[in-house]
Amino acid sequence: MKKIYILLIMSAVLFSFYSCDTEEDLRDESVLDIDESLQNELDVWIYENLTKPYNVEVKYKWDDNEIPNSFHVTPPKIEKAKDFLEAYLNLWIKPYEEESIAGNNPDFMYKYMPKLLVLVGTPQYNADGSMTMGMAEGGRKVTIFNVDKFAEVAVYTWDTPEVIVNRKKDAMRTAFHTLHHEFAHIMHQTKFYADEFKEICKGDYTANWMDLYPQDANLKGFITPYSMLNEDEDFVEIVAGMLDRSKYSNEPHEFYVPLMDEQGEPTNEDGNVFMTEWESFLYGWCWKKEYDENWNSYWVRTPEAKKAYEKFTAKVNIVTAYYNEKWGIDLYNLQKRIDTAVSNLVIE
CATH class of the missing domain: 3.40.390.70 (Collagenase (Catalytic Domain))
Structure with a gap:
């Protein structure tokens, strides 16, 4: 019975080959009907x-x-x-x-x-x-x-069209933080970054990053609380943070800030400094307002904050060198290109 069953199957297969072989007029177009509508x-x-x-x-x-x-x-x-x-x-x-x-x-x-x-x-x-x-x-x-x-922003009745557009541009920059972050994961998984990066904040990574405020993370040398989860998240958050802070990259903006001395410490004198958004972020890293005996305020960067700043900038240097050497991409030039693109794109 088994042999008969096998013979029947073979006969059916052979018949199907014969049927294909003897087809006289095969159509040139596909028989698949794709409804483009x-x-x-x-x-x-x-x-x-x-x-x-x-x-x-x-x-x-x-x-x-x-x-x-x-x-x-x-x-x-x-x-x-x-x-x-x-x-x-x-x-x-x-x-x-x-x-x-x-x-x-x-x-x-x-x-x-x-x-x-x-x-x-x-x-x-x-x-x-x-x-x-x-x-x-x-x-x-x-x-x-x-x-x-x-790119959703709050709009008030007194807002001018220009103000609304600028808010949307800022929102667009922020929205692409996620994509920059995820793409940076693909980059470091394809070509590894230097092990030196992992040593800079070794011992400070934590699974409890959600319990920390941004200032807490900054004081440890991290750009965001989430970057404290592990070395890879630290690396990609720096990339994303640089690229979503692209504002003023082509034309630095004038910021009125406490001036710094030659050692990079804030003084009691205020003044105008032209900076990009990213430079401004680094400029004000972990400043703390304190008061003298007459309740006059002044800004300081504590020894802890200074150490954190040095750790963070060391990591930034590794990240930017990695992109230059491994991929031929200058992240500072990329900031400028993104800034130009944002200025040219307006969502009504």
């Missing part, structure tokens, strides 16, 4: 601007395979997805691409940028009370959460 305007834009030139797939519609069902999240609104993707192209892809070309690494973005971008409308709330704003998986996929709040 299902593609909306955003789908066409994604294909023309991201898929064709960069081989990037974007998923903004609901897909159970991309998001764990244990989290209560929703897909983004189409108009917010479009806003984000236009900024993604102009504020993220193109500045990196331009800088990598200038650094004689023209294939950098096409080769290393994530090929799957998943957009989620809401944040992912975790059991420990934290929110996940982005995830990178295996260098291929990046998920961005909270897209529905992209």
Whole structure:
């Protein structure tokens, strides 16, 4: 009986080959019917601007395979997805691409940028009370959460159009912190950074980073509380922090601040100093206001704060050298490119 069954199967297979062989008029066109009417305007834009030139797939519609069902999240609104993707192209892809070309690494973005971008409308709330704003998986996929709040700012009745635009620009810079962060993970997982980086704040990393304020992290030599989780998060948070503080990179802004002496310590004299946003962040690192016996205020940087500043700037030097040497990317030039791109892109 078994032999008969096998013979019947073989006969069916042979008949199918014969049928294919004797087909007289095979059609040139595909028999698959693709209904292009299902593609909306955003789908066409994604294909023309991201898929064709960069081989990037974007998923903004609901897909159970991309998001764990244990989290209560929703897909983004189409108009917010479009806003984000236009900024993604102009504020993220193109500045990196331009800088990598200038650094004689023209294939950098096409080769290393994530090929799957998943957009989620809401944040992912975790059991420990934290929110996940982005995830990178295996260098291929990046998920961005909270897209529905992209570049969303408070608007007051007395605000001028210029003020609103400037707020949106600031919000766009901040929104791309997550993408810079996740892309930096892909970079250091592809080419390792110097072990020296891991030694600078060794012993200060903690799983309890959520219990700390930004000032607490700064006093330990970290840019954010989250950067205290481990060495890798420390590294990528510095990259993201540099790139989302790109404001005034092309034209330094005038800040009225306490002036410093030759040793880099604040004096009692105030004055105007022209700086970029990143330079301003470093300039005021861990200053503390104190008072003399007559209750006159003055600024100081304590010995603890000075040590923290030295630790942090040492890490910044390693990060910038890594990007220059391993990838041909100058992070300070990239700041300028991002600043230009933000100035040119306005979300109405």
